[in-house]
Amino acid sequence: DGRGYGVDPSVRDSLECVWAPDGVMALPDGALPVVVAQRLHRLLGDVARPDHVEGPKVVKYGASQHYSEHLDWGAGLAAAPAGQRTATALLYLSSLDGEREGGCTVFPRL
Secondary structure, eight states: OTTOTTOOTTTEEOEEEEOOHHHHHTSOTTOHHHHHHHHHHHHHGGGGOGGGSOOOEEEEOOTTOEEOSOOSOOGGGGGSTTOSOSOOOOOOSOOOOTTOOOOOOOOTTO
């Protein structure tokens, strides 16, 4: 539930599942999370080493759920072993039909 982990529900309201990085690498070759981790490592280099990244998170947003504008940065993360995020990868597993609104990702400061 995206309302957990100290997340303000006015910023994010979703359902989510998080895999531990070592759990992903224990999956068989060819499993989608393993393939994605390998491709990101090839694309981004050492910044995306499987032993140096957060586990993948699958997030589902219902019709009234959202993730408002935010920064992927946190003061507490500076002291974490991996430090701040240097990259974020987004993969969309479904799309909206023409009758529904939402589902967009915007980077207003890029």
